[in-house]
Amino acid sequence: MNDTPNAILIRSGDLVDGTGAPRRKADVLLKGERIAAIAEPGAIATEDATVIDATGLTVSPGFIDVHTHDDNAVLVSPDMSAKLSQGVTTVVAGNCGISIAPGQLDNPPPPLTLIANADPGTFRFERLRDYAAAVEAAAPSINIAMLIGHSTLRIGAMDDIGKKANTAELDRMRERLAACLDDGAIGFSTGLYYKTNAAADMEEVVALAELLADKGGVYVTHMRDEHDHVLDSLHESFETANKADVPIVISHHKCAGPRNWGRSRETLPLIEATRAKQRVGLDAYPYAAGSTVLDPDWIDPEVRTLVSWSISYPEMSGRDLADIAAEWRCSQQDAARRLSPAGGIYFQMDEADVRRILAYPPTMIGSDGLPHDSHPHPRLWGTFPRVLGKFCREEGLFSLEDAVYKMTGLSASRFGLTDRGVVREGAYADLVLFDADEIIDRATFEEPTRPAHGIDRVFVNGKIGWQAGAHTGARSGRFVSR
Numbered sequence: 245m246n247d248t249p250n251a252i253l254i255r256s257g258d259l260v261d262g263t264g265a266p267r268r269k270a271d272v273l274l275k276g277e278r279i280a281a282i283a284e285p286g287a288i289a290t291e292d293a294t295v296i297d298a299t300g301l302t303v304s305p306g307f308i309d310v311h312t313h314d315d316n317a318v319l320v321s322p323d324m325s326a327k328l329s330q331g332v333t334t335v336v337a338g339n340c341g342i343s344i345a346p347g348q349l350d351n352p353p354p355p356l357t358l359i360a361n362a363d364p365g366t367f368r369f370e371r372l373r374d375y376a377a378a379v380e381a382a383a384p385s386i387n388i389a390m391l392i393g394h395s396t397l398r399i400g401a402m403d404d405i406g407k408k409a410n411t412a413e414l415d416r417m418r419e420r421l422a423a424c425l426d427d428g429a430i431g432f433s434t435g436l437y438y439k440t441n442a443a444a445d446m447e448e449v450v451a452l453a454e455l456l457a458d459k460g461g462v463y464v465t466h467m468r469d470e471h472d473h474v475l476d477s478l479h480e481s482f483e484t485a486n487k488a489d490v491p492i493v494i495s496h497h498k499c500a501g502p503r504n505w506g507r508s509r510e511t512l513p514l515i516e517a518t519r520a521k522q523r524v525g526l527d528a529y530p531y532a533a534g535s536t537v538l539d540p541d542w543i544d545p546e547v548r549t550l551v552s553w554s555i556s557y558p559e560m561s562g563r564d565l566a567d568i569a570a571e572w573r574c575s576q577q578d579a580a581r582r583l584s585p586a587g588g589i590y591f592q593m594d595e596a597d598v599r600r601i602l603a604y605p606p607t608m609i610g611s612d613g614l615p616h617d618s619h620p621h622p623r624l625w626g627t628f629p630r631v632l633g634k635f636c637r638e639e640g641l642f643s644l645e646d647a648v649y650k651m652t653g654l655s656a657s658r659f660g661l662t663d664r665g666v667v668r669e670g671a672y673a674d675l676v677l678f679d680a681d682e683i684i685d686r687a688t689f690e691e692p693t694r695p696a697h698g699i700d701r702v703f704v705n706g707k708i709g710w711q712a713g714a715h716t717g718a719r720s721g722r723f724v725s726r
């Protein structure tokens with residue numbers, strides 16, 4: 245055994261450091277889990293270091309996937325290839341009001357099923373620290389930071405989640421959320437769109453979100469409405485964060501449903517005007533289709549819907565709901581009912597809105613990938629290379645420096661991830677080496693689990709986890725707190 249930290253010298257790469265600064269040629273020296281030095285090419289003595297020639301490659305911070313449902317995935321499939329293969333080194337989980345902790349819940353209803361992998365024992369962690377210990381024991385290949393979800397808190401504390409919480413229930417939720425923040429949670433999330441969360445009014449949300457003001461952390465919301473009432477929901481979200489005096493992130497911002505296509509022309513100016521008054525961030529994924537549970541109430545016959553998983557009819561995964569309904573000689577709603585519990589992919593957005601939202605400088609990138617689906621939305625395997633290949637290189641929506649910033653430095657600062665998301669001396673050695681001329685997603689709606697092309701190497705806490713198109717076996721990720 246050699247106890248001195250291994251040194252790796254990444255030589256002559258094009259450094260895009262995650263701050264938005266212009267790229268420059270540089271050598272980057274790693275020692276153990278940290279970045280030890282950055283200098284002009286040739287200025288660092290190589291001595292004991294293993295040298296990696298990065299000529300022609302871009303060297304950037306590992307990507308931070310700010311919108312995930314990877315709570316359980318890091319435990320049950322710790323190789324995390326879907327993310328590592330894209331250059332992702334840290335994920336933020338617990339989004340949309342759904343988190344794996346706190347509380348021991350038996351067979352919780354949808355949408356908690358999105359992270360349950362059909363395993364009734366998934367929600368077994370009384371405190372976040374119990375989950376953090378399970379993450380350390382599982383040793384995933386990437387880092388994970390956690391938000392605490394309102395639906396999880398409600399199901400654990402309330403007799404009837406169809407109502408607003410009463411005082412005793414609210415006290416119980418506040419106690420649990422405060423304990424999770426002490427255990428390292430980086431924020432609190434709602435999914436007011438979902439039936440498990442929808443009965444909560446602003447007062448209930450503020451009473452929880454305000455705990456972040458003292459303890460630190462960000463309020464993240466899958467809003468009540470991303471369809472006809474998207475502007476009302478933005479106002480509600482901003483007012484909630486303002487009353488609680490906390491920063492807010494609007495999740496997977498979109499204008500959903502054909503009637504609302506084009507309305508990012510209204511939502512982005514509202515977000516921009518509000519940013520002058522309070523701390524507002526947002527994330528988006530680079531596709532015009534969303535994905536969540538398949539709910540008969542959400543079926544819009546005008547919008548194509550794909551089945552991403554089904555417990556009753558697993559063989560229907562990957563098929564169009566309209567085709568299934570035709571075969572069964574029933575409505576799409578009835579087909580969705582028969583398929584449930586199930587997941588759906590909804591082609592509910594306008595490409596022009598997607599581009600406008602992605603191009604908006606404050607927008608961060610989050611995949612919203614669903615890791616347990618049998619036929620997942622391709623965003624699970626493709627998001628980050630798609631932003632760099634399709635939207636940056638091919639369409640010129642933003643510069644490479646800005647694209648990387650949206651995936652790294654901006655994300656780390658919004659979510660309070662210390663020493664990550666930037667390449668600088670002393671920061672963690674989470675890095676990705678990629679070919680900016682080649683990088684592209686290959687996952688499609690037909691073949692959603694094809695790894696991306698153009699990723700050369702991915703370092704997580706100083707260890708190479710992905711190289712030459714394959715997992716190295718290294719599992720150097722950890723539970724990350726503020």
Ligand code: ZN
Pocket residue numbers: 339340435466495496
């Ligand atoms: Zn969501």
